[in-house]
Amino acid sequence: MKDNQPITALIAAQVEKLAHQFGYDFLSEKQGNQTxxxxxxxxxxGSILATPLSFHLHMNEDKGTGDIIYYHEQGEFKRQQVNVYEENSLVNVLLFIQERLKVNR
Incomplete structure (x- = not known):
């Protein structure tokens, strides 16, 4: 992740740690204005068996706000707003991802 995207990099790093705790790999790729x-x-x-969770992360790094669109095999299933200035915003994102990974075990 680029240094000029510190919020996106922070979220990606925390999700990667969660994924590894559950025995999964984590990949991220910049696609235009989202990741x-x-x-x-x-x-x-090392072959891919499944993709338990995918999401697009679109952050306005200047404002500290953004959206996450979650996908599973059937398509989009949830949208979640992120605001780094709201106390539980990032925690709620990580808790949601953690719960999804628990369900997929």
């Missing part, structure tokens, strides 16, 4: 993040389940050979 695609994927949590992947791999087999022993």
């Amino acid at each position: 695609l993040c994927q949590i992947l389940q791999r087999d022993e050979d």
Whole structure:
């Protein structure tokens, strides 16, 4: 993640830590004005078995606000707003992702 996107980088780093705690891999890729993040389940050979959770992260780094659009195999299933100035905003994002990873185990 680029240094000029500190909020996006922070969220991606925290989600990567969560993914690893559950035994998953984490990939992120900048796509225009948003970032695609994927949590992947791999087999022993490193092949992708499943993608338990994917999301697009669109942050306005200057304002500290943004949206996350979550996807599963059937398509989009949730949108969540992020505001770094709201006390529980980032915590709620991480808790939601943690719960989804628990469900997919």
